[in-house]
Amino acid sequence: MALMSARMKDIARELGVSVVTVSKVLRNHDDISPETRARVLQRMKELNYRPNLAARALVTGRTHMVGLVVPDLLHAFFAQVAKGLSKVLRAQGYGLVISSSEEDPELEQQEIEQMLARRLDVVIVASAQWTVESFRRIEDQKTPYVLIDRRFLGLTANFVGTDDVLAGSMATEHLIENGCRLIAHIGGQNTSPPVDRLEGFRIALARNGLVVPSAYIVCKTHGDDAGDSTGYLAMKELLRLKPLPDGVFCYNDPTAMGAMKAIIEAGYRIPEDIAIVGSGNVHYANFLRVPLTSIDQNSELIGEHAANLALNLVKCKTSTHSSTLLVEPRLVFRQSSDKRNVLQISG
């Protein structure tokens, strides 16, 4: 038994062939005689040979690894995206390097630098940045990248995410259809999903001739990380208003979870007193205090699309044209917004 794992050199020497021949067999070149091929394959199996992909990467310039940077691995949305990514990448023999930025732009920058230094073939980022500057550095390195979930205006980049304006209007229209007339919004700041969903919210209200005083719109920072406590605090603010809102569109599910907690603690009922809609449709939405109506963003599909787009970029680096892929949101109706019984009672 050798101390080191076997190398091509070893197999070549033992079989009296050259390293090149072994290499060709490994990569299924067809200019090798069947007998030679058989002997090499045989010996590879015996030795349990594994090509050193790090060495291959050095000469080919391709590591066959993709990087993913997300703000928070614990957030079910990103876990789902990662799952979709992982599925596609595995099928193509690509590895996935994952890193969490903890919503910290500086940390994110560092992690991206690491990935560039590792020469990952392509990097996928749900960015916590405020500016566009850090993407310029990726571009300098000539490493292709794909943004997901959060877009940057003024940056021509490949993007895969949700049609957030539509998500926002869809959620709001749903509340209106279910009898809500004074609809509050709990949002976020600084990233495109909360901003666009708020716009969708406004569009839906306007389309239905509804007016909402600005006090009913609460946008805090840190909507993703610790979204539940943000939602909790925001909802407590809303509960001080008179009259109370009869529906709340929360810009994501963690926020909605916090809001529900605040409502129940205050002794109100969901959906009878206040209806709730979230977004993201986390996989446990149906198991919450009150099963949560949510906008399904098809997060796993976002991951799959991002993976496919990323792999395309690797295959044809020439592509100067960058694509934007919006996955269509879809509302999943659950108890938290179901006022049908309430409407019957009240006439």
Place this chain on the structure above:
Amino acid sequence: MALMSARMKDIARELGVSVVTVSKVLRNHDDISPETRARVLQRMKELNYRPNLAARALVTGRTHMVGLVVPDLLHAFFAQVAKGLSKVLRAQGYGLVISSSEEDPELEQQEIEQMLARRLDVVIVASAQWTVESFRRIEDQKTPYVLIDRRFLGLTANFVGTDDVLAGSMATEHLIENGCRLIAHIGGQNTSPPVDRLEGFRIALARNGLVVPSAYIVCKTHGDDAGDSTGYLAMKELLRLKPLPDGVFCYNDPTAMGAMKAIIEAGYRIPEDIAIVGSGNVHYANFLRVPLTSIDQNSELIGEHAANLALNLVKCKTSTHSSTLLVEPRLVFRQSSDKRNVLQISG
């Protein structure tokens, strides 16, 4: 502007020094004059130089990357473990390659093979294997590995996980203390956590002189993946029994979520009719139908310990002695098992 990213060679040529000198500056060797060092650093900054870690890995034999294979990225327990891992690894400049086996032993094997081929410095696995065979292959490669969450009897390996027997008895004792007398169990199969927790369950019952007919113990496969539907189905079985159990220890939180759904659908109350305890203490446990009492396994700490152990293995490969690290479980008391005041009005 160069087409390729800068290499040491470029910097060396431009500055009239040797590649070795540049390399030494990069790695903070102290046998370089301050002026030379300054010039090199300056130029590195200007060119935005990033050392090619793939090349470094080839010569040093260290990729500075750690692999993690889990059965399911969506399971909050593993996401939390990954978070703990990630934190420690980042601080040490290590990268994290993550892969999901989807509870499929064959897929897991393939992913591990990939990681070995990539020459990751160490591999951390929450294994879905039935046998010990695949770990032998890792050992052949001389790649150190750490098992987490799931142990294998008869395998001398490094392990970090929960004291599952204690977790099981702790949960069960808790139900007993809260007045339960006919306690059911929903478990899993084939992996050590459900098996050990069931043992803890039995120990606690025996210690308290309680007897539970075998029909009250339901162990299905697939306790992790789609744990909620498993729990749902198992609970429906239990609900057909007479008399009904007055408490259920579910071997993990997803299972408990499914069980709660079945109980509520059947028109029973939690905890008044049936108390529930889970394990894992997922981060949204407090936001479920009924806030869920759960055994906190300190999953993030498990990740941190696993990372530290893994890095130690990398640093001193000589260590023939393998360690087992059990993180102590801790019960988090919430409403789902709170029978102290069954008349209490929620709100």
Place this chain on the structure above:
DNA sequence: TTGAAAGCGCTACCAT
């Protein structure tokens, strides 16, 4: 069909 030579970008070792 086969293989010798060159080199990917970097580090280790030892001489200067």
Place this chain on the structure above:
DNA sequence: ATGGTAGCGCTTTCAA
């Protein structure tokens, strides 16, 4: 303090 030489394990190119 500095650098020449010799690789790491593999692929590429081109000649035989």
